Amino acid sequence: MGLPFSAQTQLNSIKQILNTVADPLDLNVSVRLWNGEVVPLGNEADGKHIIGLSGPGVVGSLMRRPTLETLVRLYATGHVSFEGGDLIEFSEALRTKRSNRKRLKEISKRMLVTRTLPFMFAKTQATDLNHGYNEDIVGRSETKRDNTEYIQFHYDVGNDFYQLFLDPEMQYTCGYFTNWNNSLEQAQQDKLDMICRKLRLAPGERMLDIGCGWGGLICHAARNYGVKSHGITLSQAQHDFAKAKIERLGLTDQVSVEICDYADHVGTYDKISSIGMSEHIGVANYPRYFNKINSLLVDRGVMLNHAIARRAKKSKRAAARIRPERKFLLKYIFPGSELTPVGMTTDFMENSGFEIHDVESWREHYALTTKFWCQRLSANQDEAIRLVGAERYRLWVAYLAGASGGFTNGSIKLFQVVATKRAGKGLSGMPPTREHLYRAA
Numbered sequence: 001m002g003l004p005f006s007a008q009t010q011l012n013s014i015k016q017i018l019n020t021v022a023d024p025l026d027l028n029v030s031v032r033l034w035n036g037e038v039v040p041l042g043n044e045a046d047g048k049h050i051i052g053l054s055g056p057g058v059v060g061s062l063m064r065r066p067t068l069e070t071l072v073r074l075y076a077t078g079h080v081s082f083e084g085g086d087l088i089e090f091s092e093a094l095r096t097k098r099s100n101r102k103r104l105k106e107i108s109k110r111m112l113v114t115r116t117l118p119f120m121f122a123k124t125q126a127t128d129l130n131h132g133y134n135e136d137i138v139g140r141s142e143t144k145r146d147n148t149e150y151i152q153f154h155y156d157v158g159n160d161f162y163q164l165f166l167d168p169e170m171q172y173t174c175g176y177f178t179n180w181n182n183s184l185e186q187a188q189q190d191k192l193d194m195i196c197r198k199l200r201l202a203p204g205e206r207m208l209d210i211g212c213g214w215g216g217l218i219c220h221a222a223r224n225y226g227v228k229s230h231g232i233t234l235s236q237a238q239h240d241f242a243k244a245k246i247e248r249l250g251l252t253d254q255v256s257v258e259i260c261d262y263a264d265h266v267g268t269y270d271k272i273s274s275i276g277m278s279e280h281i282g283v284a285n286y287p288r289y290f291n292k293i294n295s296l297l298v299d300r301g302v303m304l305n306h307a308i309a310r311r312a313k314k315s316k317r318a319a320a321r322i323r324p325e326r327k328f329l330l331k332y333i334f335p336g337s338e339l340t341p342v343g344m345t346t347d348f349m350e351n352s353g354f355e356i357h358d359v360e361s362w363r364e365h366y367a368l369t370t371k372f373w374c375q376r377l378s379a380n381q382d383e384a385i386r387l388v389g390a391e392r393y394r395l396w397v398a399y400l401a402g403a404s405g406g407f408t409n410g411s412i413k414l415f416q417v418v419a420t421k422r423a424g425k426g427l428s429g430m431p432p433t434r435e436h437l438y439r440a441a
Helices: 007-025 056-064 068-076 087-093 101-105 109-119 147-155 184-199 216-225 236-248 283-296 316-320 324-332 342-351 363-379 381-388 390-409
Strands: 030-032 038-040 050-053 080-083 206-210 228-233 255-259 269-275 297-310 354-361 412-421
Touching (some): 007 038, 007 109, 056 068, 068 080, 068 324, 147 236, 184 216, 216 255, 269 283, 297 342, 342 354, 381 390
Parallel strands (some): 206 228, 228 255
Antiparallel strands (some): 030 038, 297 412
16 A cells, blocks of 8 residues: 655645744754755754754654654654754754744644645654663652662663763762853862862761762762761662772772662761752652651751752642653653652651751752753764664753753752751751851852
8 A cells, every 4th residue: 555645745745834834933943854955944044953854754753642752762763863063052043032932823723734644644763762761660659669770770871971971070960150151070079069068077077978979979078078978879880980989099998888778778977968869769758768867867967968859839730740851751861760849858858857957059050060961972972872872872962951951941950958957956056157158169
């Protein structure tokens, strides 16, 4: 049975659609069709930024299932390409000074239906992906969660891969820009120092870093503040890197690291940091998490929780809904992760026996941090593809670009919360001002 519409009819239809939407969109972006022809989407499109379509099946796939996941799959498998810049540049090129929503509504729906008909039976492009998490991606029930599997899926992609876009300290959390023009390296050093100052570290104190990554904070704290620091992680790759770094820096008497789930850890500490960790454990497990941290701290000990947050929702139903962008993250990047509003986090902390002292937003800092990461990974495209393959590379670029956009627009946020363990009545022991936070700024 032959196709109901000819190849030329399909080309003519997509060109008419693109030419019709070009005027209201007026973007500095063009589209390259599968026959090589380029159609501008704006009067001043300079031809630098080009979206490539591999065949009529791309249009058919998007028509039949117009979802974010469809677009991501088409991009990850190479059926949709972005040429002439990284995805951060493309997101900027897609912005326009005027609102086009009203003008787009004026486009004839009848014309669009007529012109998309030739793609109704176009063969769907093969978009099966090889790198998704195949078990329970949400993990809201503790009995169904496998924290080790979740963490290793994300972090054991390989140290060589992360080194393509992270700073030399391998900091995979938000940098702190004391000046928006600072380098990523400077911002990450300033982040490490700000965390140490917020914890009010002092020589001889015992510090625990839960989810210690590649050991940047525990080494920095020991070298610059004289503490005895310990890190725990569930990632074998991170553990091995951190252990080698500790030995290389001659810090084995001050710094240690182990593979351990937070729930199984025992010990007593003066200060505890949780940097980018609580997002991984699921909101239903917050009471267990913060109760455990509280049990590890001495009375009046200080903890810092650094975590991505979502905006508050008007109802529990809205909060429980898994949006398309989150489903993408759960399936391909961060299985088992969950975000909560910062107010809910502080409620959990207070219910676990903590007194809240400071809440600071770093949203714009993370927008810039993830922009750096996306651009650096894109600049190392060939090596990244050699290490993890084209599909996983594209998934990660999409994730980092989307994260930067989310933090820029404010749909996701980042907060640092400083609290002390309050086992009894009396003063907290915290200083009267925040002057100590900025003494080295």
